[in-house]
Amino acid sequence: MKLVSSLRLHNRFFLSLLLAAVFIWSLSSIEWNSKDLLHSGGGPTLLQIAEGLFQPDLSADVLAKGFESAWITLAYAIAGMSLAIIYAFIVGILASGVITSAKAARITNKVIFRGILGFTRSIHELIWAWLFVAAVGLSPFSAIFALAIPYGGILGRIFADMLADVPKEPIHALKSAGASKLQTLIYGYLPLVWADFISYTMYRFECAIRSSAIMSFVGLGGLGYEIQLALQDLRYDRVWAFVLFLVGLVILVDFWSNVVRKSLTDHQAKSGLRSGWISVGFAILMIFVSWIFIVLNENAHIFELVSDQNIGASKRFFGGMFGFNNENPAFLDPSNWSNAFKLTLETLEMSIMAIGFSTIAAFLTVIPAARNMANGQLTGNKKWYHSLMFWIVRVIYIFSRSVPELVWAMMIIFIFKPGLLPGAIALALHNFGILGKLWAEVIEDMDPRPIRNLAAAGASKLETFFYGILPIVMPRFLTYILYRWEVIMRTTIVVGFVGAGGLGMDFKLAMSYFDYTQITLLLICYMILVIIADFASESTRKAVK
Amino acid sequence: MKKWLSILVLSILAFSLAACGQQEDKSKEESKDAKTDEVFKIGAIPDQNAADLEKGMTAVADYLSEKTGLKVEFVPSVDYAALVTGFQRGEIHMAWFGGLTSVQARNLVPDAESIVQRPRDAEFHSVFITQPNSGISKLEDLKGVPFTFGSESSTSGHLMPRYFMTEAGINPDEDLDGKPNYSGSHDATYKLVESGAFKAGALNEAVWEAAVNEGKVDTSKVKVFYTTPAYFDYNWTINSNVEEVFGKGTKQKVKEALLSITGDQKDIADLFQTDSFVETNNDNYKMIEKVAKDLKIIK
Numbered sequence: 139m140k141l142v143s144s145l146r147l148h149n150r151f152f153l154s155l156l157l158a159a160v161f162i163w164s165l166s167s168i169e170w171n172s173k174d175l176l177h178s179g180g181g182p183t184l185l186q187i188a189e190g191l192f193q194p195d196l197s198a199d200v201l202a203k204g205f206e207s208a209w210i211t212l213a214y215a216i217a218g219m220s221l222a223i224i225y226a227f228i229v230g231i232l233a234s235g236v237i238t239s240a241k242a243a244r245i246t247n248k249v250i251f252r253g254i255l256g257f258t259r260s261i262h263e264l265i266w267a268w269l270f271v272a273a274v275g276l277s278p279f280s281a282i283f284a285l286a287i288p289y290g291g292i293l294g295r296i297f298a299d300m301l302a303d304v305p306k307e308p309i310h311a312l313k314s315a316g317a318s319k320l321q322t323l324i325y326g327y328l329p330l331v332w333a334d335f336i337s338y339t340m341y342r343f344e345c346a347i348r349s350s351a352i353m354s355f356v357g358l359g360g361l362g363y364e365i366q367l368a369l370q371d372l373r374y375d376r377v378w379a380f381v382l383f384l385v386g387l388v389i390l391v392d393f394w395s396n397v398v399r400k401s402l403t404d405h406q407a408k409s410g411l412r413s414g415w416i417s418v419g420f421a422i423l424m425i426f427v428s429w430i431f432i433v434l435n436e437n438a439h440i441f442e443l444v445s446d447q448n449i450g451a452s453k454r455f456f457g458g459m460f461g462f463n464n465e466n467p468a469f470l471d472p473s474n475w476s477n478a479f480k481l482t483l484e485t486l487e488m489s490i491m492a493i494g495f496s497t498i499a500a501f502l503t504v505i506p507a508a509r510n511m512a513n514g515q516l517t518g519n520k521k522w523y524h525s526l527m528f529w530i531v532r533v534i535y536i537f538s539r540s541v542p543e544l545v546w547a548m549m550i551i552f553i554f555k556p557g558l559l560p561g562a563i564a565l566a567l568h569n570f571g572i573l574g575k576l577w578a579e580v581i582e583d584m585d586p587r588p589i590r591n592l593a594a595a596g597a598s599k600l601e602t603f604f605y606g607i608l609p610i611v612m613p614r615f616l617t618y619i620l621y622r623w624e625v626i627m628r629t630t631i632v633v634g635f636v637g638a639g640g641l642g643m644d645f646k647l648a649m650s651y652f653d654y655t656q657i658t659l660l661l662i663c664y665m666i667l668v669i670i671a672d673f674a675s676e677s678t679r680k681a682v683k
Numbered sequence: 684m685k686k687w688l689s690i691l692v693l694s695i696l697a698f699s700l701a702a703c704g705q706q707e708d709k710s711k712e713e714s715k716d717a718k719t720d721e722v723f724k725i726g727a728i729p730d731q732n733a734a735d736l737e738k739g740m741t742a743v744a745d746y747l748s749e750k751t752g753l754k755v756e757f758v759p760s761v762d763y764a765a766l767v768t769g770f771q772r773g774e775i776h777m778a779w780f781g782g783l784t785s786v787q788a789r790n791l792v793p794d795a796e797s798i799v800q801r802p803r804d805a806e807f808h809s810v811f812i813t814q815p816n817s818g819i820s821k822l823e824d825l826k827g828v829p830f831t832f833g834s835e836s837s838t839s840g841h842l843m844p845r846y847f848m849t850e851a852g853i854n855p856d857e858d859l860d861g862k863p864n865y866s867g868s869h870d871a872t873y874k875l876v877e878s879g880a881f882k883a884g885a886l887n888e889a890v891w892e893a894a895v896n897e898g899k900v901d902t903s904k905v906k907v908f909y910t911t912p913a914y915f916d917y918n919w920t921i922n923s924n925v926e927e928v929f930g931k932g933t934k935q936k937v938k939e940a941l942l943s944i945t946g947d948q949k950d951i952a953d954l955f956q957t958d959s960f961v962e963t964n965n966d967n968y969k970m971i972e973k974v975a976k977d978l979k980i981i982k
Contacts, residue, residue, distance in 0.1 A: 182878065182879050183878055183879065183880045186878065271765065271768070272768060275768070275769070275772055275774060276760075276765065276769070354761070355761075356761070356765070363761075366761075367733055370732075370733070370867060370868055370870070370871050371732065371870070371871075371874070372871070372874045372875070372878060447772060447773065451771070451772050551864065552875065552878075552880045553880070555829055555860065555861035555862075556861050556862045556863070556864050557861050557862065637862070637864050637865060639862075643862075646835070647835055649764055650762075650763065650764045650834075650835050650836045651787075651835075651836075651980050651981065652764070652767070652787060652790075652791065652981075653982065
């Protein structure tokens with residue numbers, strides 16, 4: 139027993155060393171010379187951007203536009219999520235294998251439907267949007283489907299996992315009472331998981347807001363579009379004004395999702411029950427209003443999607459991607475592969491650098507960000523500046539995660555030279571806020587007694603951190619790092635669109651030059667990367683546990 | 684309570700489906716009378732400030748409506764490729780393309796035709812700009828300099844500058860300081876050089892002149908150091924489906940209306956920096972096509 143646990147400890151130690159080594163390897167891909175990193179005008183531009191942050195343009199004109207585009211962003215996010223729930227519900231049940239009885243059928247079902255879920259979530263929503271727009275044109279449904287597909291994939295996988303983990307006793311009881319498969323599903327499985335499912339959906343909803351905001355990149359309105367326009371005119375004061383709207387929207391949604399989740403998981407609290415009802419009613423109302431708005435105001439016609447013209451266009455587009463009528467498809471040309479391989483490696487380095495930077499930034503800030511550190515619960519010592527630090531760091535976290543990677547990248551590209559570094563920094567800026575928040579929650583949830591003991595024995599703050607807190611929270615910290623790395627991997631292609639290096643830049647160029655087979659080649663490389671990242675992260679996470 | 688909430692989840696689904704049903708009905712109604720009054724949609728590559736473009740192009744749409752009796756509407760688009768795709772799908776009936784995008788569009792829609800352009804488009808130029816004290820005075824000096832193009836689909840902001848740089852022995856992908864940036868629009872290009880974010884850039888001469896005349900650019904911070912030889916650029920390209928959708932003779936009618944524009948249409952004249960339009964044809968763009976093929980931008 140003792141041997142096993144010490145082995146595990148070593149595992150973690152070696153894993154941390156390995157991760158640090160990989161991070162350092164990724165850094166070596168950049169020439170670290172400040173002259174070569176920043177543009178000659180990078181410094182002054184940074185000042186201009188910072189100036190805009192402290193003096194955002196809050197004129198009536200901008201405010202009116204801000205509210206309008208915030209609503210559009212919200213409506214698309216809600217519409218996309220409502221479709222994602224339907225997709226996740228159906229495919230999730232099929233993938234969980236709870237409605238098939240024969241063993242062989244169950245396994246094939248699992249493989250096929252889990253495969254579908256895995257495929258749909260491995261591609262970033264912006265790529266889906268791009269493909270849809272190219273195939274069926276600029277319809278609001280392009281954006282809604284582009285949101286619904288990857289989010290449905292994520293939700294569906296979680297839903298399937300939840301169904302598969304349901305305690306077997308109540309199901310057996312139902313079965314022995316003669317319930318059919320469908321009856322066990324409706325009366326057995328679903329009532330056991332719905333609360334967790336809705337609460338996870340609400341949790342994901344916050345991400346959907348950000349995704350909806352960046353849909354403007356394929357031509358839909360909303361906050362992202364306004365940010366993009368303001369950036370084109372280099373009006374940083376406006377950029378920040380719209381970014382503040384986005385931050386506000388994310389905070390609101392965060393608050394709402396917390397209310398819903400609390401009331402759903404708190405089965406005892408009577409008052410929670412009522413506010414839960416109100417929230418669910420509110421959610422339904424919002425879904426209804428959003429769809430009506432999109433259908434009436436944005437002229438979305440579902441029938442137009444399957445018009446002859448669209449079918450022809452999709453055939454042309456996807457036919458082009460498979461290289462029909464093309465004598466020299468890019469994916470059959472070895473020189474293209476070697477170039478794509480180089481870009482793939484760059485993308486991998488960028489993702490590792492990004493997670494490394496976010497880890498360092500989160501590590502430096504996480505201690506003041508934990509509520510039980512700030513109020514002295516954990517160490518038994520409280521200073522006035524603790525709660526001040528707590529709020530400052532928390533505000534930075536919210537800001538950092540509310541702004542999508544792509545928007546960070548669009549600004550950073552003005553400061554750093556195009557290449558891997560600006561992409562990695564943009565990804566890190568977004569992810570360190572998320573990582574910090576998750577880590578702070580881990581510290582808040584830990585058992586305070588050993589730490590108090592250490593503090594009482596006279597350990598300094600640094601000592602308490604390294605000998606008390608770190609060993610306890612390390613496994614979960616590592617888990618979150620690996621988990622975020624997976625997400626970053628998926629997003630690297632998107633920051634490339636604005637010139638931040640890797641596969642994304644070439645993807646964008648191939649799209650602009652209508653080079654369909656090149657798109658296919660780059661997508662293949664991208665998917666291989668995502669699958670490798672998923673696999674590596676999952677197996678390492680298991681090793682840490 | 685659990686039962687109630689699962690009913691709620693189901694009703695969420697039902698509501699979403701109901702919403703889908705509704706829009707199906709609506710689209711049916713609309714498609715009924717679609718044939719009788721199809722809108723003639725025009726587009727323009729978003730190569731400059733979106734507000735200016737909207738204002739000028741709406742004026743063009745109004746003028747064309749008045750002259751031809753068609754219902755004309757301007758459809759804005761966010762990037763060059765999106766407009767080409769819209770044209771390919773037949774949703775955009777006529778577009779103000781750059782040289783490269785018109786060649787791309789005619790590659791995708793073989794019977795489309797470049798019909799009208801400004802006199803200056805027959806001998807268009809790009810300008811290379813830099814800061815006054817940068818020490819850059821010719822294309823060869825761009826070696827090792829942080830540089831920005833406009834949109835990657837732009838003729839005057841990317842294709843032709845790249846071509847002339849290559850002719851001068853500069854490989855934009857290897858010889859600059861890092862990879863070249865693609866700013867997305869001509870206005871963004873001079874602003875990025877003015878702000879110092881990039882040391883040099885290339886853009887459309889017409890946009891540059893307008894910016895100088897209107898005082899939008901601070902000429903003490905940016906100057907032109909090289910102007911390219913002439914080439915054919917922008918033109919109005921009309922889609923192959925126009926005669927079929929709007930009746931025979933529409934192409935000629937639209938062409939004549941465009942040619943009748945004078946300096947009196949102020950909003951149009953301001954946007955296009957011209958007081959007249961002249962005829963053009965597909966053959967004028969052979970050179971652009973060849974350059975684009977040589978640089979592997981079209982296959």
